[in-house]
Amino acid sequence: MGETCAVCKKGQGPEKCEVCGFSDNGFINRQFPIPEDTKNWIETVVKPYRAQWEKAEAAKKQEADRLAQLEAVKKKEAEAAKSNASSFGDLYAGWEALTNGLFADKQPTGNCPACSGTGKIRIKKNSIFGEIIDAKECPECNGTGNIKAASGTFFTDPRDGRVYKTVKIGAQIWMAENLAFAQKGGGCGYYENNQAYGKKYGLLYNWETAMKASPAGWHLPSKEEWQALVDLAGSEEIAGRKLKAKSGWKSGYDNKDCNGTDEYGFAALPGGCGARFADEGSNGFWWSSFSKSKNGAYRISMLYNYDGTSWNESHKDTFFSVRCIKD
Numbered sequence: 001m002g003e004t005c006a007v008c009k010k011g012q013g014p015e016k017c018e019v020c021g022f023s024d025n026g027f028i029n030r031q032f033p034i035p036e037d038t039k040n041w042i043e044t045v046v047k048p049y050r051a052q053w054e055k056a057e058a059a060k061k062q063e064a065d066r067l068a069q070l071e072a073v074k075k076k077e078a079e080a081a082k083s084n085a086s087s088f089g090d091l092y093a094g095w096e097a098l099t100n101g102l103f104a105d106k107q108p109t110g111n112c113p114a115c116s117g118t119g120k121i122r123i124k125k126n127s128i129f130g131e132i133i134d135a136k137e138c139p140e141c142n143g144t145g146n147i148k149a150a151s152g153t154f155f156t157d158p159r160d161g162r163v164y165k166t167v168k169i170g171a172q173i174w175m176a177e178n179l180a181f182a183q184k185g186g187g188c189g190y191y192e193n194n195q196a197y198g199k200k201y202g203l204l205y206n207w208e209t210a211m212k213a214s215p216a217g218w219h220l221p222s223k224e225e226w227q228a229l230v231d232l233a234g235s236e237e238i239a240g241r242k243l244k245a246k247s248g249w250k251s252g253y254d255n256k257d258c259n260g261t262d263e264y265g266f267a268a269l270p271g272g273c274g275a276r277f278a279d280e281g282s283n284g285f286w287w288s289s290f291s292k293s294k295n296g297a298y299r300i301s302m303l304y305n306y307d308g309t310s311w312n313e314s315h316k317d318t319f320f321s322v323r324c325i326k327d
Contacts, residue, residue, distance in 0.1 A: 006042070007050045020053045021253055021305045022046075056308055059237035119145035157181060157215045166326075167265040170232045172225065173326035175218070176267050178202030178286075183213045189319065192277045200248075201271030201280070204319035207297040210287040218324040223290035223311070225325055226300050230309050233264065241307040243268045249304045250281045258304040268302055274319035285320040 004010075005017035016023040115121050115138035122135055137143035153166045155175070165176040180202035182188060187209030191197040205213055210220055233239035244260020245267040252258045260268065272280035279285075282304045291297035296313040299320050303310075314320070 006046045007053060016253055018253060020049075022049055022053070052306065052308075052310060056237050056306065059235065059308075115145065117145045119143045155215075155218075159215060164324075169229060169264045169266065172229060174229070174266065175324045176265055178269070178271060179205075179213060179322040179324055181213055181215070183209050185209075188213065189274065191272050191274065191280050197271075197280065201269055202321060204271065204274045205287065205322050206319055207287055207291070207316035210320070210322045211289060213322060214324045217327050219327055220287060220289045220322060221325045223288045223298055226286075226288050229266075230300075235308075236310070237308040240268075240302040240309045243309075244284075244302060245269050248281070252305045256305075270302070270304060271321045275317070285314075286323050287320050291316070 005020060005022055007022040008017060008020040010017075010019045119138055120135035120143070121138050138145075153168070155164050155166050156162070157164065160181060162180060164179075167174055167176040178201055180198055182203065183205070188203045188205040191201060191204060214220055229243070230236055230239040233242040241260050242263045243266045244262065246262045247259050248269050249258045249260070250270070268284055270279065270281050270284045272278055272283065273285050284302045285299050286301075288298050288300060293313070295315055295317075297316050298311055298313050301310045301312060
C-alpha cells in the first residue's frame with residue numbers, strides 16, 4: 001500500500017491504515033482484484049472505499065454536533081429555569097412535577113421512529129395556562145423509546161421441517177437467521193461445501209435460486225424492503241452495527257471489537273460468499289430481488305470493519321446468503 005494511505009492520505013503502514021482501515025488485503029480487493037493499471041485501481045478500489053469512509057466520518061461528525069447542540073440547549077434551559085423565580089414560574093414548575101415531567105421535552109434515548117426515540121408524542125391540550133403542548137406515551141413503543149424485537153416467535157418450514165426464529169421489526173416480519181433450504185436443481189450450497197458452516201450461516205444461493213427458495217408465505221426482500229429496515233435502524237452509516245449479531249464477527253485493526261449490538265434481534269452474521277469462497281467471519285452479503293440487467297442483481301453488505309451497510313450490483317452467478325421476509 002506504500003508509506004502513505006491512498007484513501008485518507010493520513011495513515012501510514014505497509015498493509016492496513018490505522019486511520020481509515022484501508023488494506024490491500026481487504027474485502028474490496030478480494031471482490032474486485034486490483035488491475036495492473038494504476039488508474040483503474042484508483043477508480044475501482046480506492047475511490048469507492050474513500051467515499052464510504054468519508055460518508056461514515058461525516059455521519060460521526062454530524063452525530064457529535066447534534067449531541068453538542070442538545071447539551072447547549074439543556075444548559076440554556078437550566079440557566080433560564082434558575083433565573084425565573086416568579087410566582088407563575090413556581091406554579092408552572094409544580095404542575096410539571098405533578099405530571100411527572102410529561103410537558104418537558106425528552107432527550108432521545110431509543111430507536112422508535114414515531115417518537116424519535118423519546119417515548120413521548122406531543123399533543124395539544126387546554127390547561128389553566130391556556131392551550132399548551134403536552135406529551136403522552138408513544139403507542140408504537142409503549143413509552144420506552146425503543147422498538148424491540150418480538151421474542152419467542154418461530155416458523156417451521158414444511159418442506160424440510162427446519163425451524164427458524166422470526167422477528168418483528170417495525171411493520172416487517174423477518175427470519176432472524178439465514179435460509180438453509182436445499183433447493184432442488186442446485187444453485188445453492190454450504191460455504192466451502194462444508195455442512196458445518198450451514199449450521200451457523202445457512203446456505204449460499206445464486207440469485208436465480210434465491211428468487212424461488214423461500215417457503216410459502218415468505219419471499220426474497222426487495223431493495224425497498226431492505227432499505228426500510230436500514231432506515232429504521234438509523235441510516236446506512238450506522239445500521240450495520242445495530243443489525244449485526246453480538247458475536248461471530250472478526251476483530252478489526254488493533255483488536256477493535258467489530259461485533260454488533262443486535263438491537264432488533266436481526267442477528268446478522270458474516271457468512272461470506274461463493275462460488276469463489278471468501279470472507280467467512282468477516283463480511284456478510286444478502287441478495288435482494290432487485291435486478292436491472294441481464295446478469296446483475298443487487299445485494300446488501302455488512303462488513304466487519306464498517307458500522308454501516310452498502311449496496312452493490314453483483315453477477316447473478318455469485319453465491320450469497322438469503323434472509324426471507326414475510327409476505
